Amino acid sequence: MVKHKNTDKIKLLINNVVPLNNGDVALFYALYKKLEGAGFQVKIATYYYKLAKELYPDLPFVEEIGQYKIYMKLPFLKPLLLSLLFLFSKHYREADVLVGTPGGYINSNYNIKNSLSVYKVAKYFGKKSLIYSQSVGPLNKKDALFFQKLMDTSISYIFVRDQFSFNILTNLNISKQKFKLTKDAAFLLDFKEQASKNLKKVGVSVREWNYDGRNKESYIKLISAFIKESVNRGYTVEFISTCQGLANYKDDAKLAQEIYDNLDITLQVKTTVLADYFKFEDFYKKIEEYDFVIGTRLHMCITSLTKNIPAFNISYEVKGKECYNYLELSEYSIDYNEGSEKAMQSFTNFITNTDGIRAHLKNIMPKINKESNADFNFFKQKITEF
Structure with missing residues (x-):
């Protein structure tokens, strides 16, 4: 395992970002600022690209693959066509590492195959994939098997943001060398002590x-x-x-x-x-x-x-x-x-x-902020290992 010390030579793509919910913005923005501050070349693959650029013109947004209406109406199509979509995306082709955005979309209330299959394709094209500060579960049996195989073959590392998620990965017998417990990514935001304004x-x-x-x-x-x-x-x-x-x-x-x-x-x-x-x-x-x-x-x-x-x-x-x-x-x-x-x-x-x-x-x-920053530094090291 080789560590690349020159982070400015590594191109990262934070993917699966939806920047219209301020909770999600807090998550990906906190991570983006840390990665940028660490010297990585960072782009952000986002859905609702045109609106995202209008709202946040200074952020390095690029189009997420598969955001056409047909994939929203027929979501089963996207995983089938991902290899082709990947090839036609300059930003995915040029990225060295994919970083899954923080959040809570790895559970069976959502279509996890739609959002996670890209890591299987990325592996095929020689890309490394990691996921930062996710909740995992609950997962039905089918989704659990899919996620377990993906972790075994395609995702290099995942940070989970709660003990419940950590226990799920443990029970799925995923290698303990591939996941770590952290806090919610929003705790990377600095603590700003405010005196009570007592506005009632x-x-x-x-x-x-x-x-x-x-x-x-x-x-x-x-x-x-x-x-x-x-x-x-x-x-x-x-x-x-x-x-x-x-x-x-x-x-x-x-x-x-x-x-x-x-x-x-x-x-x-x-x-x-x-x-x-x-x-x-x-x-x-x-x-x-x-x-x-x-x-x-x-x-x-x-x-x-x-x-x-x-x-x-x-x-x-x-x-x-x-x-x-x-x-x-x-x-x-x-x-x-x-x-x-x-x-x-x-x-x-x-x-x-x-x-x-x-x-x-x-x-x-x-204290939570300090722990979150220490975990980020650990995650940064994982990014540089090839």
Whole structure:
């Protein structure tokens, strides 16, 4: 195994990026800045390329392969034609290493064959592939076998961002030399300690989740109860999400409006639905206005925490609870359909202890950031091994 010390000679392509969700932007942007700072030549293969370039003209976006409408309507076609698509992509052909973007798309709620088959093709063309800070699972039997074979033959290394994912790879008997436990990639963002502005304002992000037998009506009642409790304590409420305001993408503002429309008028006068799209830097600045955040979108929570703003997590997938476990904030992460009594007790404890949570964040967030940077340095070494 040879290590290439001159990182500026290595061409990286971060792939599978969707830059329209500010949670995803936080993930790939944090990784991109680290890779760029390490001296690599970096390009970012993205879906929605034209809009991405319009929103972020200074980032080195290139077109992701297979983003034509036919592949969205007939997703089974893409894996069959990947070799041809790869050959026709200058950016894939010229890359030395593919780096799978951070996130949570390796589970059976999504079409993992569609998003991961490119690594098999990359291996055939002599490219190295690694994946940074992913959640893995749950996987059905078919997907588990596909992923296991891909890890054995085509993917050189993967960082997983939670213990649940680590256990899945262990149970699949994947070589322990090929994966490592890390934190969510957004913790590569520097911790920015913010003094409480005490504006008596709360940010609330919502998300509809139609998997795992979850009940939308129970979730709506939960959010409504939290809004009522917040207003009764003297706060105003703003619905805001990492994912909103774009016609051709998921829009959490629609669910927020539905919840707002069913609130009592006494709560509506204290509540606002923000429906516009925020570019990441604007979103990241906006969250400084809140005394605390209620986040269903995990990265609504994480981006707030990186600014020392307490965040109450409503976990629709295991990744939320896993993250709050290593943050030592597990008591402030509840299930999407948590029982009303337990949920409200956890939430009232959270509001009462926001000052204590801020003090805790001052201690633990720099530690998490330091660990994340150490893991990145390890990942960087893995990139340079050929």
